[in-house]
Structure formats: structure tokens, C-alpha cells
Amino acid sequence: MQQSIEAVNLTKKYGSFVALSGLNLKFEGAKCVGFLGPNGAGKTTTLKLFTDMIRPSAGHALINGIDVHENKRDALSSCTALIETPEIYPSLTPAEALSMIAEIRGVSSNERNIRIEESLNEVKMLEWKDKKVGKFSKGMKQRVNIASVLISDPSIIMLDEPTTGLDPRGMSEVREIVKSLKRKNRLIFMSSHLLNEVTDVCDEVAMIDHGKLLVYDSILNVIQKFSENGSNIIEVGFSRAIDENIMEKIGKLENVKATSKIDETNLRMEILGDIKVQEALFYELANMKIGVISFKPSSSALESTYLNMIKETL
Amino acid sequence: MPNRVPSSIRQAFTVTKFELLNYVRSRRFIIMLGIGIIVGALLTLLVGHYRPSGFLASSIDFYSSWWGISATYIVILSGIFFGGDAISGEFQNKTGYFIVGNPIRRSSIYAGKWLAAFVASFIVLIVFLGITVLNNFYYFGLNLPYQFLESFLFTLLYLISVLGLTFFFSSLFKSSSVAILTTVVLMLFAFSLIQELIDAFVHVEPWFLITYGAGIIGNILTVPYPSHILTTHFGHVVVTSYAVTVPEGIAILVAYFAVTVILGLVLFERKEFN
Ligand SMILES: Nc1ncnc2c1ncn2[C@@H]1O[C@H](COP(=O)(O)OP(=O)(O)OP(=O)(O)O)[C@@H](O)[C@H]1O
Ligand SMILES: [Mg+2]
Numbered sequence: 001m002q003q004s005i006e007a008v009n010l011t012k013k014y015g016s017f018v019a020l021s022g023l024n025l026k027f028e029g030a031k032c033v034g035f036l037g038p039n040g041a042g043k044t045t046t047l048k049l050f051t052d053m054i055r056p057s058a059g060h061a062l063i064n065g066i067d068v069h070e071n072k073r074d075a076l077s078s079c080t081a082l083i084e085t086p087e088i089y090p091s092l093t094p095a096e097a098l099s100m101i102a103e104i105r106g107v108s109s110n111e112r113n114i115r116i117e118e119s120l121n122e123v124k125m126l127e128w129k130d131k132k133v134g135k136f137s138k139g140m141k142q143r144v145n146i147a148s149v150l151i152s153d154p155s156i157i158m159l160d161e162p163t164t165g166l167d168p169r170g171m172s173e174v175r176e177i178v179k180s181l182k183r184k185n186r187l188i189f190m191s192s193h194l195l196n197e198v199t200d201v202c203d204e205v206a207m208i209d210h211g212k213l214l215v216y217d218s219i220l221n222v223i224q225k226f227s228e229n230g231s232n233i234i235e236v237g238f239s240r241a242i243d244e245n246i247m248e249k250i251g252k253l254e255n256v257k258a259t260s261k262i263d264e265t266n267l268r269m270e271i272l273g274d275i276k277v278q279e280a281l282f283y284e285l286a287n288m289k290i291g292v293i294s295f296k297p298s299s300s301a302l303e304s305t306y307l308n309m310i311k312e313t314l
Numbered sequence: 315m316p317n318r319v320p321s322s323i324r325q326a327f328t329v330t331k332f333e334l335l336n337y338v339r340s341r342r343f344i345i346m347l348g349i350g351i352i353v354g355a356l357l358t359l360l361v362g363h364y365r366p367s368g369f370l371a372s373s374i375d376f377y378s379s380w381w382g383i384s385a386t387y388i389v390i391l392s393g394i395f396f397g398g399d400a401i402s403g404e405f406q407n408k409t410g411y412f413i414v415g416n417p418i419r420r421s422s423i424y425a426g427k428w429l430a431a432f433v434a435s436f437i438v439l440i441v442f443l444g445i446t447v448l449n450n451f452y453y454f455g456l457n458l459p460y461q462f463l464e465s466f467l468f469t470l471l472y473l474i475s476v477l478g479l480t481f482f483f484s485s486l487f488k489s490s491s492v493a494i495l496t497t498v499v500l501m502l503f504a505f506s507l508i509q510e511l512i513d514a515f516v517h518v519e520p521w522f523l524i525t526y527g528a529g530i531i532g533n534i535l536t537v538p539y540p541s542h543i544l545t546t547h548f549g550h551v552v553v554t555s556y557a558v559t560v561p562e563g564i565a566i567l568v569a570y571f572a573v574t575v576i577l578g579l580v581l582f583e584r585k586e587f588n
Pocket of ligand 2: 045
């Protein structure tokens with residue numbers, strides 16, 4: 001069975017204020033879905049509904065088809081979540097705190113210690129394993145929190161701004177963790193304000209504002225559909241310095257509107273067309289044997305799309 | 315391969331285990347145990363030095379004066395120490411966020427934490443019991459009247475009931491200090507004040523007070539068992555005081571536990587983490 005996350009008419013009201021309004025959304029399989037929206041849009045509210053931390057006013061939050069509010073034990077059995085920044089009992093050590101989660105989740109006792117070490121190692125906190133959490137810095141605590149969602153080897157992971165409070169290296173480590181989870185065929189749902197982070201690790205994005213879903217699609221399609229003139233910005237990376245010759249050749253390709261250099265080895269390419277066009281372009285670039293090593297939508301493109309969309313709903 | 319989620323009961327025991335570890339680590343347990351030992355030591359010194367006749371008339375009088383008076387305070391203090399912020403703290407300190415997002419029922423968390431508070435209080439009570447029995451042994455030799463055994467069991471029942479109540483308050487309020495303050499004021503002042511006012515002016519049996527129910531702890535150590543209604547005249551003022559009977563006392567304590575546990579659990583189930 002494919003792992004899945006599904007919101008059916010999911011609604012949350014606080015008195016007369018609607019924090020989340022009839023959200024319908026479903027993703028399944030192995031991928032990372034970014035969850036975007038301005039402050040107060042309803043991202044955390046959505047994720048809390050998916051972990052039964054709050055009750056829906058209407059609708060259902062389903063994980064693997066099981067309603068979280070009706071059957072939390074089954075729904076969350078292979079799904080972990082990190083929402084906002086939980087605190088760990090200050091007098092416990094990371095090893096103890098993780099051991100508690102592992103026990104609650106039924107990680108077998110002979111596996112527990114290995115899993116604890118592995119997940120602490122992933123977040124670079126192994127040397128702090130037996131120190132009390134109370135004295136940790138904010139970022140160190142968040143690293144332990146991240147370890148806690150890895151401990152039981154879940155198939156679905158929900159993260160609410162996971163890199164909050166982390167240093168730049170910590171952020172990039174978390175990105176690597178998310179990428180490696182994707183390689184292990186996990187389904188990841190991650191809210192974030194960092195659009196470069198989302199462009200880097202996510203395949204698809206869902207954008208919400210004022211509790212309403214604006215769009216859910218692949219990053220490339222979102223950028224293309226909502227960019228101002230229907231064009232799409234792609235960043236192409238090369239293994240060697242780009243010469244004028246190559247620039248010219250690329251500029252002449254079909255559907256390429258404009259090109260510009262970002263730096264010695266990176267090129268920005270404005271293109272017209274959908275995902276099929278992009279596929280064809282990528283194929284052509286690779287065939288030109290000019291040292292292309294990466295091809296991805298530009299994070300600044302996602303940013304301008306994002307800003308456009310949010311503006312529209314104001 | 316996915317892990318199989320353990321039964322709700324096993325998960326509750328897991329919560330208990332780590333809650334107890336937290337009590338020990340955070341020194342909460344040591345402090346409460348210390349209070350029990352200090353109270354025991356002070357009583358030992360005072361009785362040894364002044365040899366009050368109330369204590370030393372007989373073995374049962376000794377237990378009545380010693381246990382009948384201090385045990386309820388040990389219970390109330392334990393209830394406040396281990397139960398006062400048990401649930402509210404999870405919200406206020408955001409420690410609850412670490413655990414609720416897991417496949418565990420809230421009732422397992424509640425039960426696990428309750429059991430931890432009971433075990434910790436029970437150990438404190440046992441130590442205080444040890445001090446009591448040793449003192450009695452010193453004055454009267456090996457002597458354990460069955461009334462004392464009953465009194466101890468009633469104390470445990472009172473503990474269960476008090477923890478039900480403190481957990482209820484900690485579930486009712488989101489702020490730990492409000493929850494603790496409410497428990498302190500009610501258990502240490504308000505209930506006994508109400509009871510005295512009722513005795514003096516209303517002349518009805520205060521069957522609705524948990525502290526009245528706890529009267530069986532001391533009453534059972536009074537031989538013969540005190541009469542149910544006692545009327546005293548102070549000039550024109552008539553004070554009617556009631557001594558709770560054993561079946562009544564048990565019923566009051568059990569009822570308090572049942573009602574507060576159900577209400578506390580319902581509140582916790584409905585409370586939102588936001
Ligand atoms: N307990 C509550 N009572 C009333 N309103 C609430 C409550 N919790 C959240 N809200 C409101 O719901 C809306 C959505 O909040 P939410 O935390 O989901 O936003 P978010 O998208 O996670 O924002 P951020 O990016 O700042 O984390 C906000 O307007 C917030 O004020
Ligand atoms: Mg949020």
C-alpha cells in the first residue's frame with residue numbers, strides 16, 4: 001500500500017475565526033511536499049489536526065486512510081511529526097527522551113539503542129547523548145526533536161518549520177536528512193518559510209493563505225502557472241566555466257526566451273512551456289555534452305511566484 | 315518493517331517509568347521524601363523529649379496521635395508535589411508536544427502520569443510509616459493493632475482520592491501555578507474552614523467534603539469509635555460535629571476519586587494543544 005496523507009474538507013474554527021477552511025488535499029507515494037504560506041496562514045493548524053493535537057471543527061484528517069481523530073493509534077503508527085518546538089523534560093538526557101518515544105512507538109528493545117545512536121548521529125548530537133537536555137541551546141534541542149521523528153523509522157514524516165533555530169550548517173544537515181528520507185521512499189510533508197529550502201528538497205508545494213488552499217502542484221508547474229508572463233526560470237549548473245559559445249547555443253534552443261549568467265558555472269534560463277518542454281530541454285542540454293550537472297527551478301522564481309500569489313489574496 | 319504499537323496499558327507503564335525517572339532527576343521526589351523524613355524526625359525528637367501522655371498511654375493512642383494527625387498532611391503534600399502540575403505543566407512547559415504527536419491515547423498519558431504520582435507518594439508514605447512503626451516499637455515493643463493496619467489502608471485510599479482531585483485541577487487549568495494554588499487553598503484551608511462553619515451554624519453532615527471522608531483515618535484509631543453525632547454547648551452556641559463512619563468515609567473517598575478521574579480525563583481529552 002502507498003503511504004498517504006489526506007485532508008477531506010478539513011476545517012478548524014476558533015469561535016467565529018476560521019483558521020482553516022475546507023481543506024481538500026491528498027498526497028501519496030514517496031516525495032516531499034512543501035507547505036507554504038505567510039504567518040498565520042494555517043500551516044501549523046493543519047499539521048496539528050493531522051496529529052490530533054487539536055480537533056477539527058469539520059472534515060477529516062486521514063493518514064493512510066485512517067482518521068487521526070477517530071483512531072490515533074493506528075493512524076500515527078508509522079507517521080511521526082515535529083510540530084512547532086516541543087520541550088523535553090529538562091532533567092532527562094536525549095538518550096532517555098528518545099528511549100521513551102521509541103518505547104511508546106514499539107521499537108523493539110534490542111533495536112532501541114542502535115536506533116537512538118543512529119538518529120542522534122544523523123543530527124550530530126551523539127556526543128551529547130547522556131547530557132541533560134535542560135542545559136542545551138535552542139538549536140541543540142531542536143536537533144534532538146528532529147532525532148525523535150527519525151527514531152522509529154516512519155514511512156510518513158510531518159515537519160513544521162524543522163530548521164527553526166538551527167545554524168546554517170544545521171539547516172543544510174536537515175535538508176540532507178530530508179533528501180535521504182526521500183531516497184528511502186518516505187512521504188514528507190514540510191512547512192517552511194525558506195523558499196530555497198523548499199526548492200532544494202521538495203518536489204511539490206501546497207500554498208495556503210487565510211486558511212484556504214491556493215494551489216497544490218509540482219514546483220515547476222506552480223512557478224510556470226503563476227509567474228507573471230507564463231514563463232519559467234530554470235537554473236542550470238555546469239561542471240566547468242561557461243563560455244560565450246555555450247551561452248549562445250542555449251539561447252537559440254526552442255522555448256528558451258532568455259539566458260543570463262549567475263556566476264562562472266551557473267546559468268539562469270527563462271523558458272516558455274510546461275513540464276514536457278522542460279523535460280525535452282533537459283534532454284537536449286544533456287546531449288550537447290557541455291558539462292551540465294544540475295537543472296532545477298530557481299528558488300527566486302518560487303519566491304516571486306509566492307509573492308504574486310499572496311498579493312492576489314490580500 | 316513497521317513497528318507494532320504496544321498496547322495502551324504498556325504505553326501507560328512507559329509513561330510511568332519516565333515520569334518517575336523525571337521525579338528523581340528533577341529532585342522533586344527527594345524533596346518530598348525529605349519532608350516526610352523531617353516530619354518523622356521532628357515527631358521522634360518531640361515525643362522522645364517531652365513524652366506527652368496522649369502519645370504514650372497505649373500503643374493505639376500512640377498511633378492515633380501520630381499517624382491520625384500527620385498522615386493526612388503527608389498525603390496532601392504528596393498530592394500537590396506530584397499531582398499539582400502533572401497535566402497543566404505539559405501544556406505550560408510545552409513538554410506535552412513531545413509526546414502527544416505519537417500513537418498514544420491521551421488516557422494512557424493521564425493514567426501513566428497518575429500511576430507515577432501514586433508510586434512516588436506511596437514510597438514517601440511507606441518511609442513515614444516505617445518511622446512511625448519504629449517509634450511505636452521503641453515504646454511498646456512489637457505491637458501492630460489491626461486498627462492501625464486499617465488506618466494505613468484508609469490513608470492509601472485517601473491518597474488515591476487526593477491524586478484524583480489534584481490531577482483534575484491540573485487538567486482544568488492551563489497554568490500550573492493556578493492549579494497548584496487551587497489545590498493548596500482547598501485542601502489545606504477551605505475544606506476544613508467550610509467544615510467548621512457547617513458544624514457551628516448549619517448542623518448538617520458535611521458528606522460532600524473529601525477531608526470529612528478522610529476522617530476515617532483518625533477515627534479508626536480512636537477506641538471506641540467516636541459517636542456519629544456530637545453536640546457541644548458553648549453557652550448559647552451549639553456546635554454539632556459529625557464523626558464520619560467507616561462505610562461513609564470509604565464511599566466519600568471512592569466517589570471523589572471516581573468523579574474527579576472521569577472529569578479530569580474528559581477535560582484532558584478535550585483540551586487542545588495550541
Ligand atoms: N488557540 C487559538 N485561538 C484562536 N486563534 C488561533 C488559535 N491558534 C491559532 N489561531 C489562529 O489561527 C491562524 C492560523 O495559525 P497557524 O499557527 O496555523 O499559522 P501558521 O501558518 O503556522 O503561521 P506561522 O507561519 O506564523 O507559523 C492564525 O491567525 C492564528 O491567530
Ligand atoms: Mg506555524
